[in-house]
Structures are given as C-alpha cells and as structure tokens.
Amino acid sequence: MAQAIIRNVRYAGMASCVPRRVLSNIKDCPPQIRSARERVVRNIGIETRRICSEWQYFSDLAVDAAERLLAELAWERDEIDALIVVTQSPDYLLPGTAVILQDRLGLKTGTIAFDINLGCSAYPFGLHVLGAMMASGGIRKALLLVGDKAASVLEPLFSDAGTATALEYDPAAPPMYFDLNTDGSGYQAIMLPAGGHREHFGIQHAVPYKDEDGIWRSPTSLVLDGPAVLSFSTQRVPPAVRNLLEFAQCPVGDIDYFVFHQANKMINETIRKKLALEIEKVPSTLHDFGNTSGASIPVTMTVRLREALLGGKKKVLMSGFGIGLSWGSCIIDIDNAVFPELIES
C-alpha cells in the first residue's frame, strides 16, 4: 500500500453537475425484463439515474461544474495553474480532455493540464496527484475534474455526472492522509475490451447480438464480472479504511462522515457493516443517482452533506474502489469551503 500525507493544501470547494434527464430503472426498461428488474432494483438500491442528452458528454457536465465553482470562489481564470481530469469518458481517444478544457474554460496557456485514466476509485487518487503537485507551493490554485458518462438505458447501474474540485496552496491547511492501492491482476473484472490498440475496432464489433432476454447488445459494451467486483470491494475496502485510520492516528469516532464510492447497495451496506459504521455517518445517493463512477463521492457530498459541510469544520473520510482493480481512501478536513447546490444541466 502507498500511504502519504499531503501538507499545505486546502480543500477550497467542490461542485457537482448531473444531467437533467432522469431515467427510472423500473419504468424505462423493456417490458420483458420489467418484473426481474424490480428484484434488481430492490437489491442494488438504485431506482432512478441521470443520463446525458444526445448532445451531452462528461466534459460538458464538468465544465458546468467548474464554471459554477470558479464563480462562487471568485477565482480568476489566470490564477489556475493546473487542471487534472480523471475520467474514462474522454471526448476523444486523443488528445486528452484536460487539454481541451484548458482552452474551453479560458485558462492561461501556462496551465498544467492532463488526464488520468481511472473510474470508480478516481477521487482519492485525483486529490492525491494534484495535492502532491501543489504541496511544494509552485502551484497555487488548481482544479480537479472527475466523472464519467457511463449510463445506458438497458443497464441499471451507471449514471452520468461531472464534478469540479478546487484545491489551493495554504501553509496553514491541515494535513490530508491517503492510502492508495492497485491490483492489476483483476483488470478483466471491469473492462471495455474493444476499441483500444490490443483489440482495435473491427467489423465484428459492429454486429449486435441478442442476449438471453432477447435484448440486442453491442460487442463494444462494458464487460463487468459482478461477483468478482463484489468480492474485491467487500474484502479489500474495509481493511484499507482501517489501515488509513491507523496511519492517520485518527480514532474512527473522530470522522464526521464516511463517503464511499456508490457502487450498489449490496456492496456499500456490506462495507458499512464490516466497519461497524453508523448509518447516519455514511450518506448514500444510490437510490436517486445510481453509480456515478468516479463522481459518486463528490456527488454524494453535494447532495447529502452540503449543508453540514457549509456549517463548520468536518473531518471526512472518502473511499473509492473499482476498475483496475484500484482502491484508495483519504481523510480530509473540510473547513470554510465552497459547495454550490447540485447543478442540473
């Protein structure tokens, strides 16, 4: 495990943006699978999701979140020294989305801008990379844009969102603690096998096939090994959270909120029970917003904790886990930060 302390960096604010379009897992699914879908909804705990309009992509949501955040912070565009985008829904295979957004957001050409390819574990990793870059003081203000466009009408799990987080150099800031891990032997558990270099897109990927429910599927769809992901999440995350608490010398009772990646209710409840956490300290947005991939931690903070976070200093433990396999947690003291209301674009 990689454990680290980042000093001199303040969590200055965060904004979340979801599409206006609401998708019901019960009503918006083909009739032949509707009764089976009720059982799925009961177990995964996801009733409605957000899905982008035809013209809308992750970067559009992230830009809206960033614009609102910059406005509320009253930060000037030319003050931003770095822009990191963590997504698996880039606008293009090349170039990276951060590069495009540097221009679209009107940031100066002296901005460091690059992408990181991570999914559900994105948020703690992104905060660590950007925080480590800023700790020495060369970068004073920076943005982290995290999220994905992963929703589809047929699959009941994923939901779209884009988020923006602002960090600033501040020698008086309390330390941030991180515990970050990777196990690439599980890379096939969540995978988009077609379209890269190793299995480049060919005519065979253009031919849909009918699954056992009579639903047409695409060979370019995401492959997800549910049991493997569940075993990984429920076995790896609880000890990693304990390791982080020990590393930070932080009693579990000192944490005000535990914000976990919103995977599904079965996974999240198992993690919570294994750690013996009170349900009031573990907010969830699964029911209304589904699994918003790397954006799920910030979305849950915006939707469920905004008022509490605006109400004074809070110690928040965030934990993301998923594709890679990859899992990371961090403890961050949030005080006097900016949290705009949820943006619906």
Add this chain to the structure above:
Amino acid sequence: MDTLEQFVEKFKNAVDFQTDVDLTGETNLKTLAEWDSLAALGVIIMFDMEYDKAITGKDLVGCQLVSDVYRLIG
C-alpha cells in the same frame, strides 16, 4: 455450524426469490428462475457475513445442488 435447514432459510433470503419456493439439499440450482448473477452476489455476501467465509463466483459456478452450496461453508 448451521444445519442444512438453517442454511436453506438464509440461502432463500440471500437469493431474494420473487415467490416462495420449497428448497431441499437436492434442489437443482438450474431449476430456480432467480439463480442468476444477482443471486450469486447475495450468496457471496451471505457467506462473508454469516459464515466469515470468502467464496467466489467460480465456487458457485461449480455447484449443481443447494447442498453443494451448503458444503462451501467447509
């Protein structure tokens, strides 16, 4: 360790059958409409939380009867 009857009750809850079913150790899993990937998730969690035993999807693929799942308790 649970008896087979006690296990079957927990197994029913874990699979989340949509209608009540009579299960015995000899029930073939393939005859159960709800024996799917969602059921596998529920059973993996049940083993973890009730029996402190980590089983995998592959372990369940190797089971034909309810009693085969019961034997995974070890």
